[in-house]
Structure formats: C-alpha cells, structure tokens
Amino acid sequence: MLGNFMYCNPTRLYFGEKAMKGLRKELPKYGANVLLVYGSGSIKNNGIYDEVTAVLAEAGKNVFEDPGVMPNPTLQKMKEGCALVREHEIDLILAVGGGSVCDYAKGISASAYCSGDPWERYYKRHDKVDNLIVPVGCVLTMAGTGSEMNGGSVVTNPDENVKIGRVFGDNVFPKFSILNPKFTYTVPKYQMVAGIFDTMSHIMEQYFSDEDDSASDYIMEGMMRSLVHSGLVAVDNPHDYEARSNIMWLAAWALNTFVECGKTTDWEVHMIGQAMGAYTDATHGMTLAAVSLPYYRRIMPYGIAKFSRFAKNVWNVDPEGKSEEELAAIGINAMEDWMAELGLVMNSRELGMTEDMIEGIADATFLLGGGYKKLTRDEVIDILRESMEYTGDRIS
Ligand code: NZQ
Ligand code: ZN
Secondary structure: OOOOOOOOOOOEEEEOOOOOHHHHHHHHHOOOEEEEEEOOOHHHHOOHHHHHHHHHHHOOOEEEEEOOOOOOOEHHHHHHHHHHHHHOOOOEEEEEEOHHHHHHHHHHHHHOOOOOOHHHHHHHOOOOOOOOOOOEEEEEOOOOOOHHHOOEEEEEEOOOOEEEEEEOOHHHOOOEEEEOHHHHOOOOHHHHHHHHHHHHHHHHHHHOOOOOOOHHHHHHHHHHHHHHHHHHHHHHOOOOHHHHHHHHHHHHHHOOOOOOOOOOOOOHHHHHHHHHHHHHOOOHHHHHHHHHHHHHHHHHHHHHHHHHHHHHHHHOOOOOOOOHHHHHHHHHHHHHHHHHHHOOOOOHHHHOOOHHHHHHHHHOOOOOOOOOOOOOHHHHHHHHHHHHHOOOOOOO
16 A cells, blocks of 8 residues: 655756757756856766856856766865855755765855754754755766755765765755766666666665565666666667667656655665775775675565566566465566676675775675665675675575
C-alpha cells in the first residue's frame, strides 16, 4: 500500500540537444549579478564554458566567477562561495558541472545569509532555512546524482572526517536545469560508470523497502531495466545519443522525490558509502559499488520476496524450478556481472581504504533502519572488510 505523501517538484527542466535555449528564457527572470560556479576546468576544454558565457553576455549579466569546486565539495570551499555571494550581492547562482558543482551551489544558496554557522545548523542539525535563499540554476555536464532536480547538497568536512548530505526543501531546489545529453560525451569513462551506478543505487535504495504492490516499484523496475541496457550501450559507444539521453533522464528521475512517493526507503548503502568517501575522498559512485554487493547479500534473507522479484523483473531470471532464495541469489549475481562489465571498482582498497580506517568509517555511518534489516555497527565493519577483500570470485 502506498503511504501518505506530498509530491511537488519545482525545478523547470529543459532537456535535449537544444536545451540551452532554456537558459536564454530563464536568465531574464533574475537580477543582473550572476555567480558562475564550476569545477576544475573540464567545461573550458569541451566548449560548454564558451556556450554558457555567450548566453550570459547576450543577457547583459554581470558575471562573477567561482571556479575550482572539487569532487566531494568541502566546507572550506563552501565558506568561500558564501563570501562571494554576499560580496557581489548575487541574484542567481549558475552551476555548470556535475553533482558536486550543483550541490555546492545549493549549499551556498542556503548558507550565504545564514545567521550562525551553516555547517552546525543546516548540515548537522538540519534546521529549517530561515534566511534569504539565493536562486540556483544548473547546466548539467555529468549524469548520476540527480542533484539537478532535487534539494540535496552533500558537503565534506575533512577536519571532522564527515560527509553529510542535507536535503533542503522545495525553495532550495534548482529553479531550472539545462540537460543536454551531448554535454556528457566528454565525461571520462571512470566517472561515467560511477554516475550510472550512482543512479542504479538511488533506485535500489528506494526499491528495497516495504513488501507491497506499490506502483512506485513497477516504475523503478522499468527504470532499472532501461539503465542496465543503456549503461552497457554507453560503455561501448560513449557518443550514443539515445543511451546518453536515457541515462541523463533516468538519473534525474531516480532522485527527484518522485519514485520515493509512498515508500519507506532504505539509504544504508549511501550512509556507508558517504562515510567511506569522507575518509578516502573516493568517487561517490565507486564507494557505492564497493559496498553494494556485501550489503545486499547480507540483507537479502530479510527481504527475500523482493529480491526474487528483482531477479525476475529487472534481470529476466527464469523462475522455473527455482526457490525464492535461489532466484534472489541469481539476481544479485546478474547485477554483479553487469557491474563488472561496466568496469566499476568493487574493491574498496582500490579506492584508498585501509585497515586503520574501518573503525572510524563504521562510527561515521548513520544506521537508518528503513530497509529490510537495521544494521549493527559490527555488521558495517563486516561489510567494509568484505569490500576490501573483493576479488571478483563469486562469494555466494
Ligand atoms: O571538476 P570538473 O571540471 O567539473 O570535472 C568533473 C569532475 O572531475 C568531471 N566532469 C563532469 N562533467 C564533465 C566532466 N569531465 C569531462 N566532461 C564533462 N562533461 O567529472 C568529475 C566528477 O564530477 P562530480 O560533479 O564530482 O561528479 P558527480 O556528478 O558524481 O557528483 C558527485 C557528488 O554529488 C554528491 C556526491 O556525494 C558527490 O559529492 N551526491 C549528491 C546527491 C544529491 N544532490 O542528491 C546525491 C548523491 O547520492 C551524491 O551523494
Ligand atoms: Zn548517490
């Protein structure tokens, strides 16, 4: 049964090869001062910077730049961005990049005028934002996180070894997002497959909760089937427009609050992955890949009906003559094969995790309990150890 929910997504989305026209339409709605936020410079190499700045110039904007947003943006960087917003009395923050740049833009949007310490108030205590919120727009260059159409902002504080994802309300969602699948053609394969798995993980975090006949689960099964197929096509041919557009569209819908409607949701893989990310600074999607197999194999016995359904409806496993337990195990094996074919990193040592980090990562992992089994701290430690020992030989 679907639970109670309110659904609203205020982000206006412009999608397709001509999506940049949307930027022309949106810019006149905001004041003159624009903060152009971007990462380490990929947009200068692939021409997206030139396209965006040409549209900004045409619209007569005063453009102030805030480059250098790193993957897994830090609190220190966010404080610098907040100062720029105040100094230049920014009217619109325009994020041009992947999830890190979009998350950072939302972070400074909510935090620039915060009375008090935004890290303590908004990220650690999850206080309601009670100050001026500077509007954000996104030009997305990499698919995966869904940040382009949600209120999420994940920030790392290296001093505390913590990475926290704050989910802000509707008023911090991007006002608009420009999604041109061709902009993702230049994303390196490592980042592309990490993004694909991030999207898969978002869907699984919402799918693997509750035992019912929710329409949301059928929608998610369709999304996962499309992602499994399109992911492999994009690995073979990164310039396959259809695959790249499917991936981009699926990433937005996997985490824009729609498929969670009426669901309890899990998010434990993300809790462990984020804690690992705080210690290693590894690519987000890869931390999820390293944790997922040991996690799902561990909780499978507690949600066996759903795991066998996953095998049949997502991985086309023929149920003939198989028990639910056998089906469930074959489904996870099929996912493992797909992950290997994409080229994901599934051993956390390769992501920089070392033995001495295990206790700290376990302490930094929030134990949520929305999935089929609430983990104990010891189980988190077991999962982390298994992720370090992964060899590719079938565990089960
Ligand atoms: O630094 P730049 O030049 O932008 O290069 C980036 C970066 O090195 C590069 N890249 C992006 N688009 C490119 C490109 N390179 C060539 N051509 C392009 N078109 O890719 C690298 C990774 O970028 P990043 O933005 O870090 O990746 P992603 O989109 O995966 O974002 C990861 C961040 O999002 C958070 C993660 O924790 C992580 O901090 N998440 C945000 C969520 C949300 N807002 O809802 C949910 C997710 O679960 C996730 O936690
Ligand atoms: Zn994620």
